[in-house]
Amino acid sequence: MLIDTHAHLDLPEFKRDLPQVIQRAVEAGVFTILTVGIDPPSCRRTLEIAEAYPNIYAIVGIHPHNAAEIGERDLAGLQDLARHAKVKAWGEIGLDFYRNLSPPAIQKERFREQIHIGKELKLPLVIHSRSATQETIAILQEERAGEQGGVIHCFSGDAKTAFRYLEMGFVISIPGVITFNKAQGLREVVKGLPPEGIIVETDAPFLAPVPYRGKRNEPAYVRLTAETVAQIRGQDLSEVAAITTTNARRVFNLDTQ
Numbered sequence: 144m145l146i147d148t149h150a151h152l153d154l155p156e157f158k159r160d161l162p163q164v165i166q167r168a169v170e171a172g173v174f175t176i177l178t179v180g181i182d183p184p185s186c187r188r189t190l191e192i193a194e195a196y197p198n199i200y201a202i203v204g205i206h207p208h209n210a211a212e213i214g215e216r217d218l219a220g221l222q223d224l225a226r227h228a229k230v231k232a233w234g235e236i237g238l239d240f241y242r243n244l245s246p247p248a249i250q251k252e253r254f255r256e257q258i259h260i261g262k263e264l265k266l267p268l269v270i271h272s273r274s275a276t277q278e279t280i281a282i283l284q285e286e287r288a289g290e291q292g293g294v295i296h297c298f299s300g301d302a303k304t305a306f307r308y309l310e311m312g313f314v315i316s317i318p319g320v321i322t323f324n325k326a327q328g329l330r331e332v333v334k335g336l337p338p339e340g341i342i343v344e345t346d347a348p349f350l351a352p353v354p355y356r357g358k359r360n361e362p363a364y365v366r367l368t369a370e371t372v373a374q375i376r377g378q379d380l381s382e383v384a385a386i387t388t389t390n391a392r393r394v395f396n397l398d399t400q
């Protein structure tokens with residue numbers, strides 16, 4: 144039994160065959176999926192999907208790429224949406240200085256605002272950080288995000304960074320990237336993490352693990368990521384499934400499998 148803690152099921156890539164995608168996840172032992180919105184329309188679609196399936200939950204918030212497009216009214220609307228029982232976290236929020244699709248200053252401002260919203264709603268925070276580790280840590284610290292805690296999604300940093308996040312009250316979410324040849328550094332980090340600090344995700348439709356690299360990713364493939372984590376840590380898949388599922392249930396306050 145596995146949980147895919149981060150997928151984007153509302154994106155056009157799944158428009159044609161979402162029921163089959165979800166069926167394949169169940170067949171692979173992935174009974175629970177958290178699907179993440181990136182802007183207001185995407186958050187609304189995400190919640191509709193969560194309402195349609197008992198074991199799918201929603202995460203709502205404004206992605207750093209979309210930070211420049213939205214205003215105060217959008218954020219207020221999303222806060223109303225987030226009071227729905229199927230919404231289990233606020234995200235993904237953070238900083239992406241790799242692509243800089245929104246100006247960095249606006250990304251930072253929206254990040255701080257959304258940390259406050261998540262805290263106010265008592266929802267765990269799902270953090271996206273790319274090429275922005277120092278700035279992300281500084282803002283999380285300054286805004287006391289650790290009081291709420293949450294997830295560092297699609298983690299790609301070094302061991303020191305991982306332990307810094309763990310100390311602050313976040314868990315580390317491991318993507319399919321860990322199956323890539325070049326991900327030796329990430330595999331070393333995962334070997335040394337405490338069991339209570341790890342969860343797994345696909346970030347579907349992006350970042351499909353080997354042997355599907357370059358193709359559309361889907362929640363069923365989180366199993367390949369968990370298998371790699373098991374191999375690295377010298378554990379059985381069933382052990383990794385048990386710890387990551389327990390951690391995800393704790394962090395997101397899930398009452399299902």
Ligand SMILES: [Zn+2]
Nearest residue numbers: 235271296297
């Ligand atoms: Zn992300």
Ligand SMILES: [Zn+2]
Nearest residue numbers: 149179235346
């Ligand atoms: Zn994402």
